[in-house]
Amino acid sequence: MAELSLSGAEPHRWLRRQSRWTGWEAAFWIAAFVPFLLFPTYLTLASQIAIAALFALSVDLILGYAGIVTLGHAMFFGLGAYCAGLITKAGWGEPISGLLVAGAFAAFAGFVVSFIIVRVQHLALIMITLGLGLLTYELANAMNWLTGGTDGLQGVDVWPLFETFDFDLWGYTAYGYALALLFIGVIVARRIVHSSFGLSLRGVRENLNRMPAIGSPYRRRLQTIYTISAGIAGIAGALLTQTTETVSLETLSFQRSADVVVMLILGGTGRLYGGIVGAVIFMVARDQLAGINPQYWYFWIGLLLMLVVLVMPKGVLGGLARLVAKVRT
Amino acid sequence: MKKADAVLRTENLTKRFGSLEVARDVSIALPRGARHALIGPNGAGKTSLVNLITGQLHPDSGRVLLAGADITTMPRAERVKAGLARTFQINALFPDLTPLEAVVLAVCERQGTAGQFWRSLSSHGKSIDEAFGILRQLRLDDVATRTTRTLAYGQQRLLEIGLALATQPKVLLLDEPAAGVPKGESTELFSVIAALPDDISVLFIEHDMNLVFKFASRIIVLVSGGVLLEAEPDVIRADQRVRDVYLGRAKHG
Amino acid sequence: MIVIFDGIAFGMLLFVLSVGLSVTLGLMNFVNLAHGAFAMLGGYVAVLTTREFGLPFLAALPVAFIAAAFVGVACERSLFRLLYRAGELNQVLFTIGVVFVASAIAAYLFGTGQQPIQLPGYLRGSVEIGDMRLGVYRLFLIAVALAITAVLVFGLEFTRFGARVRASVDNQRVAQGLGIDVDTVFAVTFALGCGLAGLGGALAVEIVGLDPTFAFHYLIYVLIVVSVGGLGSIGGSFAAATVLGIGDVAGKYFVPQVGSFLIYLLMVGILFWRPHGIFGRR
Numbered sequence: 066m067a068e069l070s071l072s073g074a075e076p077h078r079w080l081r082r083q084s085r086w087t088g089w090e091a092a093f094w095i096a097a098f099v100p101f102l103l104f105p106t107y108l109t110l111a112s113q114i115a116i117a118a119l120f121a122l123s124v125d126l127i128l129g130y131a132g133i134v135t136l137g138h139a140m141f142f143g144l145g146a147y148c149a150g151l152i153t154k155a156g157w158g159e160p161i162s163g164l165l166v167a168g169a170f171a172a173f174a175g176f177v178v179s180f181i182i183v184r185v186q187h188l189a190l191i192m193i194t195l196g197l198g199l200l201t202y203e204l205a206n207a208m209n210w211l212t213g214g215t216d217g218l219q220g221v222d223v224w225p226l227f228e229t230f231d232f233d234l235w236g237y238t239a240y241g242y243a244l245a246l247l248f249i250g251v252i253v254a255r256r257i258v259h260s261s262f263g264l265s266l267r268g269v270r271e272n273l274n275r276m277p278a279i280g281s282p283y284r285r286r287l288q289t290i291y292t293i294s295a296g297i298a299g300i301a302g303a304l305l306t307q308t309t310e311t312v313s314l315e316t317l318s319f320q321r322s323a324d325v326v327v328m329l330i331l332g333g334t335g336r337l338y339g340g341i342v343g344a345v346i347f348m349v350a351r352d353q354l355a356g357i358n359p360q361y362w363y364f365w366i367g368l369l370l371m372l373v374v375l376v377m378p379k380g381v382l383g384g385l386a387r388l389v390a391k392v393r394t
Numbered sequence: 395m396k397k398a399d400a401v402l403r404t405e406n407l408t409k410r411f412g413s414l415e416v417a418r419d420v421s422i423a424l425p426r427g428a429r430h431a432l433i434g435p436n437g438a439g440k441t442s443l444v445n446l447i448t449g450q451l452h453p454d455s456g457r458v459l460l461a462g463a464d465i466t467t468m469p470r471a472e473r474v475k476a477g478l479a480r481t482f483q484i485n486a487l488f489p490d491l492t493p494l495e496a497v498v499l500a501v502c503e504r505q506g507t508a509g510q511f512w513r514s515l516s517s518h519g520k521s522i523d524e525a526f527g528i529l530r531q532l533r534l535d536d537v538a539t540r541t542t543r544t545l546a547y548g549q550q551r552l553l554e555i556g557l558a559l560a561t562q563p564k565v566l567l568l569d570e571p572a573a574g575v576p577k578g579e580s581t582e583l584f585s586v587i588a589a590l591p592d593d594i595s596v597l598f599i600e601h602d603m604n605l606v607f608k609f610a611s612r613i614i615v616l617v618s619g620g621v622l623l624e625a626e627p628d629v630i631r632a633d634q635r636v637r638d639v640y641l642g643r644a645k646h647g
Numbered sequence: 648m649i650v651i652f653d654g655i656a657f658g659m660l661l662f663v664l665s666v667g668l669s670v671t672l673g674l675m676n677f678v679n680l681a682h683g684a685f686a687m688l689g690g691y692v693a694v695l696t697t698r699e700f701g702l703p704f705l706a707a708l709p710v711a712f713i714a715a716a717f718v719g720v721a722c723e724r725s726l727f728r729l730l731y732r733a734g735e736l737n738q739v740l741f742t743i744g745v746v747f748v749a750s751a752i753a754a755y756l757f758g759t760g761q762q763p764i765q766l767p768g769y770l771r772g773s774v775e776i777g778d779m780r781l782g783v784y785r786l787f788l789i790a791v792a793l794a795i796t797a798v799l800v801f802g803l804e805f806t807r808f809g810a811r812v813r814a815s816v817d818n819q820r821v822a823q824g825l826g827i828d829v830d831t832v833f834a835v836t837f838a839l840g841c842g843l844a845g846l847g848g849a850l851a852v853e854i855v856g857l858d859p860t861f862a863f864h865y866l867i868y869v870l871i872v873v874s875v876g877g878l879g880s881i882g883g884s885f886a887a888a889t890v891l892g893i894g895d896v897a898g899k900y901f902v903p904q905v906g907s908f909l910i911y912l913l914m915v916g917i918l919f920w921r922p923h924g925i926f927g928r929r
Contacts, residue, residue, distance in 0.1 A: 076494050076526045079539045081516045134736050181919055187735060188678065189922035192874040193915050199867070200911035207904045261502040261518060262511035264491075268499050271488035278448075278486065279500040280474035280561055286509060293511075323743065330740050360754045367747025374741040375729060 084259035093338065097244055101237070108236030114348045115243035116304050119250050121328045121340025123297035126254060128326070129334030130263060131290055132270035133182065134191050136322050137198025138298055140178075143317030145171040145299025147205065150218040150312040158224035160232075160242070164303045171299020172292050179288040179295075186273075195319070202317040217313035221306060232308060239308035246304060247341075250297055254337060257293070266290055270335075327366070330373055333380025342381050399425050400459075401595045402478070402565045407446050407456035409619075416442040417453065418620035424565060428595040429588070431610035433603075435639065439619040440599045441483060444567050448480050449473050461564065475504070477564035481554045483573055483599075489543040493534050493553050496542065497525040500560035525560065532556050532586060548579040552586065559590075566590070568598035572605065584609050607631070615639075649779060650900050651893060656785035658892020659792035660854055664847035664865060665872040666799065666884045667840025673879020673927075674816045674836055677727060678735055680742035682844050683866035684749035689715040689845025690857040691753060694762045704767050708849050715845020720838040727837075746862045753859040764852040784853055791850065795843070799881055812836055816879050868895075871914050877924025887925070 100111040120142055127133040148167040157163065178197060185193055205212045213219055225231045230238040257263050268276055269283050276283040306312050315321065324347065325340075332343025347366075355362040377384045400423035409417040416439040424430060432440050445451040447458055449470040457466045465473055488496050501521045502508040516522070529535045532552045537545055542553065551571060558566055571587065572580035584605055590596060600606050606613065606627075613630045615622040617639050623630065630636055668682040689711035696702040696710050722745070730738050770787055773780045803809035814822040815832050823829050851857070851865070872891055876883030891910065898906025917925065 076522055076538060077516060077519065079494065080498075080522065084514060084516065128736070134739070136739075181915070185919065185922050187922075188672075188874055188878070189918045191678075191735065191739065192870060193918050195867075195870070196911045196915040196918070200908050200915070203905070203908035203911065207908060256514065257511045259515055260511045260513050261499065261508045261515050261521075264495055264499045264515060265503065265508045267491060268488055268496075271490055272486055275482075275486045275488065275557070277470040278474065278480065278482075279503050279557055280471050281503045281508065282471055289509070289511065326736075326740065327743075330736075360751045363747045364751030364755075367744040367749075367751065370744030370747065371726075371741055374733070374737045374744070375726075378733065378737055 084255070090338070093341075094248065100240065105235075105237075108240045110348065110352055112236060112240040112243040112308050113305075114344050115240065115247045116301050116308070117325070117328065117348055118341040118344040119243075119247050119304065120298055120301040121325050121332070121344050122247075122250050122254055122337075123294045123301065124325050125329055125334055125337070125340045126257070126290055126294045126297070128329060129336070129339065130258060130270060131266040131287055132273075133287065133291065135194040136191055136319070136326065137194035137196070137201075138294075138325060139317055139319070139321035140198045140201045141171040141175055141295040141298035142302035142305075142321060143201065143205065143314075144174050145302030146306045146312045146316040147212055147218065147302075148299070149303035149306040150221045151211070153221050153223055153306075154218070158222050160223055160226050160307050163223075164246075164300055164307065167303035167306075168296045168300040171302070172296030174299075175295020176288070176292040179291040182291055183284045183287045195322075198317070198319060198322050202314065202319070205314060205317055212312075212314070215314060217311055218306075219311075221310045221312060223307045223310055232310065243304055243308060246300065250300075251337065251341075253297075257290075258337060262286065262289070267335075327370060329380070330370070330378075331380055333382035333384075336380075336382045336386075339380050339382045346381070401426050401428075401461055402447070402597075403459045404443075404447060405457045405459070407443070407453050407458070409442065409446055409451060409453050415439075415619045417446055417456075418618070420446075420456070420616075420619070420621055422614055422621065422624065424595045424597055426595055427592045428597065429609060429611045430595075430597045431606045431613045432597055432599045432616060433601070433606060433613060434616035434622075437618075438616045440616055441569055442619075443616065444480055444569055444597075444599065447567060448478060474561050474563075477562070478567070479558040479561045479563035479565070480567040481558050481569055481571060483569040485550050485554055487542050487550060487553060487557070490541060492539050492541055493529055493545070493556070494522075494525060494538040496553065497528055497556050497560050498522055500557050501525045501528075504561050528556050528559050531559075531589075548575045548583065551575055551583060555583075555586070563594060565595045565597070568596065570599050570601065572600065572602065580605065649781075650897050652779070652781055653785065654893030654896035655889060656782070656788050656892070657854065657896050658889035659789045660847060660851055661868055661872055661892050662792050662885055662888035663795060663843060663850060665869045665876075665888055666795070666881060667843035668869055669873045669876060669878055669880065669884045670812075670816075671837050671840040672873060673877075674812065675731065675833055677731055678738040678742065679727070680739060680866060680870075681722070681745035681749070681862075682742075682841070682869060683862035683864075684746045685715045685719050685841040685844040686848035686851070686865060686869075687749060687753060687857070687859075687862040688718060689848035690852050690861060691757060691762070691848075692845065693849035694764050694852060694857065697765055704765070704770065708846060711849035712842040712846040715848070716838040716842030719841025719844075720834055723834060723837045728833075746866070750859045750862055753862075757859070759859055762852065762857040764857075766853055788850060788854070795846075796881065796885060803881070808832075808835070871910070873924075875914055875917050875924055877927030880924065880926040883924055883926030 100108055124135065124138050128135060145167040148170045149163050152163045152166060181193060182190065206214055223232055226238055226242055232238050265281060265286050269287065302316055305316065328343035328347045329340050331346050332339035332341065351362055354365055373380065402424040404420055404422050407417050407420040420443060434440055442451060446453050449468060457464055459465065460476055460478055465476060498521055499508065501524050502518060505521060507518060526535065526538065529538050532555065534549060534552055534556065537549060542550065545553065555571060572583050575583060580602065587596065588609055610627060613627055614624045615630065615636050622639065623633060623636060664686050668679060671677065671679060692714045693707040693711045696707045697704055702710065730741055766784065770784050773782045803813060811827045811832050814827055815829050819829055868891065872884055872887045876887030894910055898909060
């Protein structure tokens with residue numbers, strides 16, 4: 066296939082093919098409507114999964130594509146969550162504008178942090194992201210006059226979406242809202258990933274040293290993607306606030322930062338849908354297993370993690386891709 | 395050669411690591427269209443000199459001038475934008491990208507369009523054409539859409555040059571371009587280098603004397619960080635000092 | 648003043664817990680977040696042997712060391728070595744998985760409550776030195792930590808094995824070329840590192856308690872000590888552990904609201920200024 070000599074038009078065609086929507090993607094989005102019809106009692110879980118998936122997507126942009134290892138991205142998730150909550154408490158409960166403001170706030174925080182992030186690597190980078198996440202948590206805990214501390218933010222009142230769809234206990238609005246935003250998130254991520262900017266991020270991931278040698282201001286690129294990623298994470302956090310009408314310190318916790326990285330490894334990094342697949346597996350498994358016994362959950366997820374890293378380091382999607390390639394030849 | 399004619403010039407570059415002097419008062423000049431070779435025994439400081447010129451190493455003293463402008467304190471990426479490119483002795487490629495993607499990236503970076511995250515890659519039509527043209531020139535068009543890590547070593551070395559060419563350099567520094575390449579392919583690789591446009595100044599580090607005498611119009615001999623001699627190939631071949639220091643040893647392989 | 652003393656004692660404990668990770672990280676570049684799990688293992692072994700088998704406390708310490716060292720080298724030979732070239736993220740995730748599993752097993756075997764440990768009479772209580780009442784156990788901790796430091800420094804500087812370790816840390820390939828069996832150096836050093844972690848865990852039970860979340864909780868402290876002190880630097884770990892110990896105890900005492908926050912902020916600042924740690928190389 067690729068062994069044939071390429072004529073002038075081939076490279077264009079090949080590049081266009083890399084960014085085409087595949088049948089799998091279409092199938093996924095159709096399947097995403099299934100919970101509405103077949104599992105209406107699980108709609109709350111479904112919207113949690115969609116939110117986790119959006120968060121995982123934001124981390125994939127920096128982890129899978131640019132190679133920035135982060136153990137503290139919940140910082141931006143939580144900042145977005147609290148911002149959205151505080152906006153409603155200040156009297157403005159319109160969901161979409163609240164969401165956008167929260168996202169912008171988180172993106173701004175990401176921009177500030179990015180100056181530090183692009184200047185460190187390896188263990189220092191991991192520790193700094195971890196440290197920033199932890200200190201944001203402590204700060205929020207200490208500022209309990211604003212955040213409600215360990216009790217969480219009370220009295221979050223979100224107005225109905227488009228003035229008609231109420232966020233109620235049935236969960237239809239919540240899931241529809243979350244799913245729509247996940248879809249938009251994927252569209253935006255696709256465009257970024259399949260642009261020359263996305264290519265330069267992959268260049269950074271593949272060989273950081275070569276980038277300045279081809280004249281690339283790679284630090285600026287990394288700062289841009291980190292800011293975008295923080296914004297998307299913030300939107301995911303705001304989504305959680307608006308659909309559950311609460312905010313807790315958990316949104317800033319190390320637990321959440323670690324969970325999202327686990328989801329990405331499960332699904333496979335750098336593949337756009339890896340975070341989504343990982344989120345589905347993780348959240349469904351946790352829902353089933355943690356219900357039985359919380360210790361059960363830790364044991365099995367730990368074992369699964371070890372297994373995936375050893376046997377399928379490219380995650381479920383990576384393993385599937387290898388399988389498909391084998392079947393083809 | 396008048397000073398004003400030199401596209402790349404170093405003035406008294408000096409660099410030491412503790413007691414080890416990797417560059418001693420090195421002053422060289424590259425005119426337009428040069429095909430100069432940099433030779434010397436192992437550890438003479440050849441790669442270090444290239445690193446000093448490109449900015450990967452900061453000199454203790456001395457200057458680097460590109461087309462008359464002092465670039466001694468310019469960051470690496472800016473020097474590339476000013477027209478100074480290099481290849482690496484050990485391949486510094488993007489293993490998971492295809493040659494097409496890698497060269498398109500380099501072209502977009504040069505054109506300053508690589509940061510446009512809202513435009514799809516396939517919309518950069520001209521850049522893609524230019525990139526493919528470079529690959530064709532290097533006879534890599536067959537493998538343009540195969541992952542770089544699956545390429546043969548000789549092809550990877552060619553891609554290494556391709557990435558540098560994509561930056562449209564005025565000066566090209568090649569660090570042992572044929573290193574590790576089987577004998578038969580290295581001549582072909584050098585014929586590609588010889589076919590480079592006349593206005594590019596090329597300085598290449600090489601150990602294989604046959605290739606050096608075949609392709610170089612002028613040779614600089616570096617020993618222990620300092621320039622021993624700089625002259626035409628015939629003069630170098632005949633010089634006793636060079637023989638003692640370097641050519642004598644080269645005969646033993 | 649007593650706060651400083653308590654802080655130093657806590658710092659010494661953190662040092663014993665962390666020095667193993669600093670050396671193995673500097674030597675093998677393997678991000679072993681399971682280090683906390685080995686410490687936890689040592690703690691549980693100490694509790695078990697003193698409670699069920701009636702072993703005296705001082706004898707339980709070397710048992711904890713040996714148990715952790717043994718399990719550690721078994722893990723290294725079988726699992727960890729497969730990941731030496733797998734990249735940081737994979738190592739981080741794999742070893743986090745190990746911590747999850749270890750925590751779950753500990754909860755299953757011992758329950759989720761705190762495990763008390765019986766100290767011998769001569770280690771309990773306090774003594775009067777000058778005009779301060781200093782806890783005997785804390786003095787014991789400081790003494791043990793200093794003894795370990797002396798043994799480590801002596802071992803690294805003056806023994807042939809130590810020389811091999813230093814060579815391998817400095818430049819693995821050259822060391823191999825010189826005929827040093829880097830594999831064995833790795834295994835023995837890793838065993839020592841885990842053993843020290845286990846010893847630290849056993850010592851920690853009296854000061855900070857022991858339950859299945861120990862592995863996580865103290866992992867963060869250990870990581871701070873190791874990254875700020877500098878990989879492969881015993882002196883760095885010592886200094887960083889002391890400062891962190893004092894800072895943590897003083898912080899919790901004087902400014903309980905923002906204590907941890909300041910520590911994290913300081914860590915971020917130091918790592919940004921010196922990414923390899925204050926005493927790190929490379």
